Amino acid sequence: MNIDQKLKELPLTKSNPNTLESLFGKGDISPMWVADMEFQIAKPIQDALIARISNSGFGYEYKPESFFLAQKKWYEQNYQVDLNKDHVLYSPTITTTISTLIENFTSESDGIITQPPVFMEFRDVIRNTQRRITKNPLKLIDKQYQIDFQDLEEKAKLETNKVLIICNPHNPVGRVWTKEELNQVVSICKENDILLISDEIHKDIILFENQFTSALQFIKDYERIVVCTSEAKTFNLCGITDSMVIISNEELRNSVSATFKKYNLGRTNALTRVALETAYTSGGIWLKNIIKTIENNVISIEKELENSNIHLIKPEGTYQLWLDFREVFEDTKEMFTNITEGSGVGLNAGHWFGREGALFMRMNIATSRDKVLNSINKIKKAVPNKTYNK
Structure with missing residues (x-):
């Protein structure tokens, strides 16, 4: 490279x-x-961006059908997910979305479960929204981090804890949670009516024949699952691209959408749209x-x-x-x-x-x-x- x-x-x-x-x-x-x-x-992304800039204006844009078709095909091929474009909302960052979810579906002092050591901005978001961090620390066993399911179950049973944020693949420890592990996580959330937020921004960088399973594969069993993701890490577009939130549950989605509209978030950026569509088709x-x-x-x-x-x-x-x-x-x-x-x-x-x-x-x-x-x-x-x- x-x-x-x-x-x-x-x-x-x-x-x-x-x-x-x-x-x-x-x-x-x-x-x-x-x-x-x-x-x-x-190179295809570079060329597409240059072509878009050359002799072109930058009026207000929408995402054309070709964008959604390219995105849908990428999700089918890479994650075995039948992506419904009506379930997708766009946001400047994943932490913007997580902040919105926490404020819309919890109250101040409610507990948000995290699995440290974990991406430090989860902690910042929770504190900035005046919620309480509840830790479900990962266990390091034989040089591999594992979820402490007994502790997670105990934390999920507490009525004051309302949300679990997972990171898959996990940042910073590099675990890619197996389908069996995720099934257990979803079961615990379902049993205790916990909103599950899955940060899947690193989903495309899967190493050594490990298999990535998106939380989206479990939405038929439990609708209170929200997936936050982006192709920014995948294609080195952190300075140009935005993020997505995928929500199958209509009530949850409408609430988040209303907040995004309130703050005028999620408008199409011409260069982001070109970069992503090209990444999906040619990356x-x-x-x-x-x-x-x-x-x-x-x-x-x-x-x-x-x-x-x-x-x-x-x-x-x-x-x-x-x-x-x-x-x-x-x-x-x-x-x-x-x-x-x-x-x-x-x-x-x-x-x-x-x-x-x-x-x-x-x-x-x-x-x-x-x-x-x-x-x-x-x-x-x-x-x-x-x-x-x-």
């Missing part, structure tokens, strides 16, 4: 000196923390090459860490690595300082995803193999030569 040669010229969040100074204490650091890619976008080969590149990067890091006290939680999906430093550090601040200053590589500290992520770090590997190997070797050298018992 070709690296985007213009990265250094772009005002990207991950390389903003002020942001780096704020997070890492210095601006001259190699950023491998934000979840976007360093690869050039698919498949590029995506396969991306997945192969990510898999090769995982394998390379796995080999580099074989005789190291740093342990890799091998991802089943996403292009993030979850690295375990518990054998070499006892203090999260010491870990973060040593690795940041010693390696010059900027990673997400695990505790940013909740205290359950303490002594872990997240690394973005959607870049060249050379950069990935160079960075992991710098990190290895920055780790002290000592071992703690976990």
Whole structure:
């Protein structure tokens, strides 16, 4: 895969000196923390965007039938989902949608169940809506994270808990939940009338022959399921595309739609529409090459860490690595300082995803193999030569 040669010229969040100074204490650091890619976008998408811009105006647009047909075919082929376009609403971001869902269907101080360590913006959304975070922490067993179903069932039975947010594939630990695991989650939600929100933004980056199952496959059994998703991560379009929310239940959908209309959200963006429709129709080969590149990067890091006290939680999906430093550090601040200053590589500290992520770090590997190997070797050298018992 070709690296985007213009990265250094772009005002990207991950390389903003002020942001780096704020997070890492210095601006001259190699950023491998934000979840976007360093690869050039698919050539068909580039060409389609150039063609749209050339000699064209930008009046108000709608999504034509060709867009919906392309989207429907993509969902059938990739997720075995018969997508009903009337069930789809559009939103600027997934967190916008989650905020709307929480405010529309819960009251202040109600509990929202999350599964940490998990995407930190779930926590921010819950706090900003004055709701209460209820944790159903994942369990790490034999280097694989698992859902604690007994704890989830206990939390779901409490009348004050109204919503469960799951992340599939899970960010940051890289699990792709199996159909059996999701069936158990849905059963618990159904039994306790819990609104299930499934964040599926990483659904297309599935590694090593793992199988992705969308929560949409369970809507015939339980209608209080909402899927939030986007192709932003899939096709490296985070700065141009929007997100979708898929809701089969009419009452839920009408409520969310009314809020979106109230704030004038969900209008068609011409370039987003072109990028997405082209991705659906012509992005498949590029995506396969991306997945192969990510898999090769995982394998390379796995080999580099074989005789190291740093342990890799091998991802089943996403292009993030979850690295375990518990054998070499006892203090999260010491870990973060040593690795940041010693390696010059900027990673997400695990505790940013909740205290359950303490002594872990997240690394973005959607870049060249050379950069990935160079960075992991710098990190290895920055780790002290000592071992703690976990």
